[in-house]
Amino acid sequence: MNRNSEYGPKLLVALAALALSGAPALAFSLDDLNPFGPSKYEQKVDPQVPADHFYNEGLTKLDKGDYEGAAKKFGELQKKHPFTQHARKALLMEVYANYRDGKATDTTTAADRYLTLYPTSPEAAYVTYLAGQVLFENMPDIHRDQGNMVRAMKYFQAVVEKYPKSEYAADARYKLQVARDQLAAYELNVGRFYMKKENYAAAINRFREVLFKYQTTREAEEALERLTECYLAIGVTHEAQTAAAVLGANYPNSPFYQDAFDRLKGQGLSPKESQDSWISKLFRSS
Template identity: 55%
Template sequence: MALRTAPLAALLAIPLAGCSTLDSINPFGSGEKYETKILAETPASDIYDQGLARLQKKDSAGAAKKFSELDKQYPFSDWSRRGLMMQTYANYQAGDYDTAITTGKRFYQLYPNAPDAPYALYLQGMSYYQQIPDVSRDQENSAKALDLFQQIVTKYPTSEYADDAKFKIQVTRDQLAGKEMSTGRFYLNRRNYTAAINRFREVLSKYQTTRHAEEALERLTEAYLSLGITGEAQTAAAVLGHNFPDSPWYKDAFAKLQADGLSPNEDSESWISKIYRKTVG
């Protein structure tokens, strides 16, 4: 046992015996001297204030970097929590949405019960929201934004972000419905009626409160007529007329039925009728 402990004791003794030599000779150079300095720790409040100062100067990226130092120098502290929240905000302000999402998610995972928890969700949602493309492209960001805004309304209904979250829910749902409509029209124009019907059905099933519901019902009338499924075509037009009697889409659906010698007539057993749960007299 003595043989094993002796080398360790010898190594521990080296810095004590040769401290002046090690401090004065640079082991990575050829005889160059250097001084060992212990840098004074910057107070957390100073770092935080420096971050705020950069925000005031519109240097959001620099502010985010400064706030990130709090987590590095004061981990697991209240300053670290505050810095992470401000880092998320600064990244969002800088337009670095992906990083804002990452830091906001980390904040919420670490501090789900903190007063700023709903704000962390809101900034994540807004970061996805700001990246929503037009309806011709993939709507993954719309779906993720919708999920986060719904979490705010469900978990924090009295928070100051709940009302705006409700509005953003309507916008994102409309965007997702618009994507389904765009794809449905694509299939309809190519006479792939079954695929088109599936898309329009998705609109009515998930987004019937959006502005796209009227068109979806008219397109269903057209698609079912093209397939010779007149009962569903008549039901789609009847439900459209009952819910949106003044809609130009109803006039179009009615005209299409008339051209085939038909009129709106609801089948209460139709999936379309069951979705709306209303009967046309």
């Protein structure tokens, strides 16, 4: 049965009876006339706040140094006005606000979202650079995990490869070299730790990492000298002699070469390169 046809006449009769009886007027709402009972939830109209309101509030908070508050305002704009030019600008500013706040995870998350949504925008190089920079500025010392530095290198490498003519490319190249030095120093530090434990196999693997991945860093000299020590310790003399010979050929004035030379001399040996050694092959191919 149609519910409108059932209740419509009854409501009209009731209202007519009230009017004819001369009874005093009653205050009632539409909920009073609802046969199903009053509305459970109050209906409110939520006026649309203009996008530039959120944007300007975000800028004001930025100017006052409230970077967390600014990031929230720019995020709110994106939720209220998605898929608009305002949303793109707000996401860019969210990246910047999080960067200024030193929040590495929030910065890179927003940056990755921006680069996914707007990969060809004029600001893509800047966003990529900021993502690398916030990780770089949170650089741990060489005694701690270097995950952030590895991630920073990926962003800087992207700047160099995708945006080589941008104003950020030169600084990205410089910081890539700094990051490589940092990672090489980390590997060296772990290798020294294993040497102290007389775990020479593990130490050699760490020094190999330095030469394979970071051969152009200043840590390569020490890695070759440490390899001389490790190979002498386990009796693999031809690799020890090769490490010292390659060290002398590439860094003849290095104090590490003198150390390696003296260690070999102490055992009646001298630097001598073996062409079959992995060390020799690595440096010949580079």
